[in-house]
Amino acid sequence: MRIALWGSDPRIYETTVKEYITGKNGKLRSIVTVKVKMEDRKLVEVPGSEQTLKCDLLLIAAGFVGCEPYTAEAFGAELTGRGAVMTEPGHYKTGLPGVFTAGDMHRGQSLVVWAITEGRECAREVDEYLMGYTV
Numbered sequence: 315m316r317i318a319l320w321g322s323d324p325r326i327y328e329t330t331v332k333e334y335i336t337g338k339n340g341k342l343r344s345i346v347t348v349k350v351k352m353e354d355r356k357l358v359e360v361p362g363s364e365q366t367l368k369c370d371l372l373l374i375a376a377g378f379v380g381c382e383p384y385t386a387e388a389f390g391a392e393l394t395g396r397g398a399v400m401t402e403p404g405h406y407k408t409g410l411p412g413v414f415t416a417g418d419m420h421r422g423q424s425l426v427v428w429a430i431t432e433g434r435e436c437a438r439e440v441d442e443y444l445m446g447y448t449v
């Protein structure tokens with residue numbers, strides 16, 4: 315359908331906006347994009363892939379950019395580079411006594427099934443922490 319309308323697929327993947335270009339009135343006129351690729355779990359720019367596109371409306375859909383920080387800040391919990399609450403790998407206890415985390419706050423944006431699994435595993439760890447053992 316899109317190809318029939320525009321002659322080619324207008325969607326562009328693996329690309330990010332590098333620069334916004336505004337006119338004299340401060341209104342957005344165009345954007346400079348650059349291709350990106352994954353290297354060592356980080357997005358890196360592909361040199362020489364910049365492209366200038368006409369643009370008068372830019373909607374940013376950034377997806378998950380980290381947990382809301384206020385709860386972690388209230389407890390003084392340390393965050394990972396991706397904005398989730400830091401724990402030892404495979405565990406739910408934070409660096410603070412008696413403070414545990416699970417679900418999206420722990421693993422970053424994920425799925426309901428992971429939230430349920432982590433909630434159960436975390437409850438087990440809390441039980442062990444409180445009782446000294448768990449069944």
Ligand SMILES: Cc1cc2nc3c(=O)[nH]c(=O)nc-3n(C[C@H](O)[C@H](O)[C@H](O)COP(=O)(O)OP(=O)(O)OC[C@H]3O[C@@H](n4cnc5c(N)ncnc54)[C@H](O)[C@@H]3O)c2cc1C
Nearest residue numbers: 385416417418419420422423424425426427428429430433
């Ligand atoms: C738009 C969207 C679509 C999604 N679609 C899917 C899908 O189709 N399938 C799927 O499996 N997953 C989907 N997910 C992901 C899924 O919703 C999450 O992975 C899951 O809900 C995480 O569960 P959670 O218990 O970790 O966190 P949440 O469900 O976010 O629960 C956290 C709770 O804590 C409460 N809270 C926050 N701060 C405080 C506070 N200070 N005091 C008390 N309570 C507080 C919040 O109100 C919230 O109720 C989607 C997510 C989004 C945003």
